[in-house]
Amino acid sequence: TTVMFYNMDIMKKAGVDPASIKTWEDYRRAGKKVREAAGKPMGTVETNDSATFLSMISQQGSGYYSKNGKLILNSKTNTDTLNYVKDMVNDKTLLPAPGGGHHSEEYYGFMNQGGAASVLMPIWYMGRFIDYMPDLKGKMAIYPMPAWKEGGDRSAGLGGTATVVPKQAEHLKLAKEFLGFAKGSKEGNIKLWTVLGFDPLRWDVWDSKELKEKNKYTDFFRNGTSIFSSLLEIKDEINPIYLYEDFSKAADLVVRQVLFDALKTQEKTPKEALDEAAEQLEK
Numbered sequence: 001t002t003v004m005f006y007n008m009d010i011m012k013k014a015g016v017d018p019a020s021i022k023t024w025e026d027y028r029r030a031g032k033k034v035r036e037a038a039g040k041p042m043g044t045v046e047t048n049d050s051a052t053f054l055s056m057i058s059q060q061g062s063g064y065y066s067k068n069g070k071l072i073l074n075s076k077t078n079t080d081t082l083n084y085v086k087d088m089v090n091d092k093t094l095l096p097a098p099g100g101g102h103h104s105e106e107y108y109g110f111m112n113q114g115g116a117a118s119v120l121m122p123i124w125y126m127g128r129f130i131d132y133m134p135d136l137k138g139k140m141a142i143y144p145m146p147a148w149k150e151g152g153d154r155s156a157g158l159g160g161t162a163t164v165v166p167k168q169a170e171h172l173k174l175a176k177e178f179l180g181f182a183k184g185s186k187e188g189n190i191k192l193w194t195v196l197g198f199d200p201l202r203w204d205v206w207d208s209k210e211l212k213e214k215n216k217y218t219d220f221f222r223n224g225t226s227i228f229s230s231l232l233e234i235k236d237e238i239n240p241i242y243l244y245e246d247f248s249k250a251a252d253l254v255v256r257q258v259l260f261d262a263l264k265t266q267e268k269t270p271k272e273a274l275d276e277a278a279e280q281l282e283k
Contacts, residue, residue, distance in 0.1 A: 002145060006141050006142075010038050013037050014038055026146060028093050041115075045089060047096045047259045051101075051102065055156035057078050059147070079271050079274055086266070095115075112135050114139075123199045124197065126197045127217075130220055141221060189202040190210045211228050
């Protein structure tokens with residue numbers, strides 16, 4: 001589940017309540033107040049990773065491929081979205097993430113010192129705050145993503161982790177049974193939250209008492225005890241991302257060329273960058 005993490009000290013200084021941010025236009029207007037009051041960008045955008053862009057297009061039912069496998073990387077929705085992000089970079093609402101992405105040492109240091117008012121990432125990013133940005137304890141709060149229009153979807157589903165059993169395993173059946181227990185059982189799903197800080201795969205544990213108890217994640221975030229009540233509100237606002245044979249190639253082109261050319265150097269327009277990537281994929 002993708003959410004927006006807000007630095008409440010900065011938001012308070014700017015006089016902005018994150019609960020009032022319903023749309024991306026609201027977010028952009030709030031960014032102006034943040035710049036004027038705190039001299040900081042509202043958020044950051046990745047230029048060598050795809051979480052920012054992919055979550056923003058997924059919100060609108062788009063992606064790199066359609067449900068039937070058609071390449072839609074350079075669709076109007078994607079082009080308009082990248083243009084909007086570019087505009088937010090140019091008006092200083094968003095800053096290209098130091099180090100290029102939200103997992104770089106440069107970014108962690110920047111954010112730990114209160115470098116930006118917010119960051120858009122999946123809920124599992126909570127662990128990154130605890131591990132790499134400890135000075136933000138008690139300052140960060142978690143809210144839904146802004147929607148593209150009133151009543152629009154307020155989240156996206158971004159993962160990346162997969163667990164597999166190699167065929168060469170000595171005890172193949174036992175390994176598969178354990179993996180099924182660890183990732184598929186109620187007990188395992190509760191541990192996904194209490195041990196790892198991931199939102200569990202099974203909806204039927206989201207309202208269990210264990211997910212309401214305090215732990216290092218709820219202690220770190222200002223609204224930590226209400227994390228799952230917030231996630232339950234948006235769990236049906238997550239669109240699927242369709243994976244096809246060349247999805248990894250498309251993803252690689254986005255992070256290696258499209259975002260860098262369109263947002264970092266701005267040597268190409270978003271349309272030019274996306275069209276060029278689509279052309280390479282269709283060869």
